[in-house]
Amino acid sequence: MSGRESQVAAAIREAKEQRNGALIGYLPIGFPDLGTSIDAAIAMARSGADVLELGVPYSDPVMDGLVIQDATRTALERGFRLRDVFEAVRRVREAVDTPVLVMTYWNPVVQYGVDRFAADLAAAGGAGLITPDITPDSAAEWIEVSERHGLDRVFLAAPTSTDERLGLVARSTTGFVYTVSTMGITGERASLDAAARGLTERLRAQGAELACVGIGISNAAHVATALEYADGAIVGTAFVRALRDGGVAGLATVVEEIARGTGRAPDPER
Template sequence: MTRQASSVAEVIRSANRDRRGALVGYLPVGFPDLDTSVEAAIAMARSGADVLEFGVPYSDPVMDGAVIQEATQTALAGGFRLAHVFEAVRRVREAVDVPVLVMTYWNPVVQYGVDAFARDLAAAGGAGLITPDITPDSADEWIAASEAHGLDRVFLAAPSSTDERLGLVSRSSTGFVYTVSTMGITGERAELDAAARGLTARLREQGAELACVGIGISTAEQVAAALEYADGAIVGTAFVRALRDGGVERLAETVASIAQGTAR
């Protein structure tokens, strides 16, 4: 199949033309239950999220902070199955014209079958995968499957990465490069690590066209600060907490508030 232009990159470029940049919003599939997670994702899109990031609940979420870990454990306890990911993506895409990426640890994809996962995600209308625990040099099978099925592959770049590694990540990623703002697990922080700015500059030097900063962003002010140097800001914990504490209505209000950081 001929690879299509990245809908994720197109949306981010548009946000950079029209506003300061893009807002990428994360929620786990199946939290607090499947139907509510679908409703919540649709509400996020309608409240100002430019790109949606659906997380796959996993039994050993080494990169996630306490709020997201708690949410994914709730989803697993509620009977989450991998098939729910494709159902959720399909239902969201039927309701809103916003690209949906799936963020997943690599083991569930391997267990499902890499090409089969790519095929079923594409069939559901998904845009691609964010893969926090696999590097491009270990991802030949996924790179081939993403090309075959027209999916984006978003790899992570960390402040500890060498320039050589950043070059590989930049060349191998499509959609954008996920720029890890601080070393460690996801969550909210009062101030973003200055390493994010330096890392984004290093990625640009290595050829990265689009970079979105995640891990630690939870306010409109932090979104605005990140968009001074990055193309998009990724918010997770603040949205999961809003959904947990106040349901879809609170989530929609929180997304709208944080999205104000993308305004010029």
């Protein structure tokens, strides 16, 4: 991002200086309803998340697990509209300083208008987009628009990517590279960690400054292991499940527990 430190990168660097690394927390906007999802995001930030990842519910969430699919389906059934994204980001940012990234499939952005979406997100105080289904070589418009509006663009890297593609991802991404593993299932921790560790090393060799890993991380021990090689750990399903089962208060408790994996001390007021 030309001439400007990414607020997401700054938050991750601060977490690395103060602790072992960053915790990035995901929740879908509009689940179980818009107001509660906003309260939940604020609670997540106050309970230990260094960066917030707010998901846009989508009718064909091919890259999401069942818990998140169910939550986004509920949000859509209860009337989620794309304009709710900007209200949610604005209200969260009015309450906390934590950077807010929006995770979205690309079609809703195109339907809304790429420049219009970027302008409205920036006006709401959003930090940028995580775009799981577009690659840098097909994202020329988004790269130009994000630069113009001062937004981060977080692309994904997978173990199947060639070194050449990883280099393109590293050069095109701002904030952090979202490092994923496509090997095995969530329960196979050893193989998943090995794949993510190897991918992170390959990304660093290609010039990636910050890499955060999301591979079914669901507790403090997983976070601690991920931060042995990555700059941040991304948690989604565990937080969505906590909100579903225990409401905002239950979510806050789980976030605080998992945040201990970053080396964060428990809040004595909780």
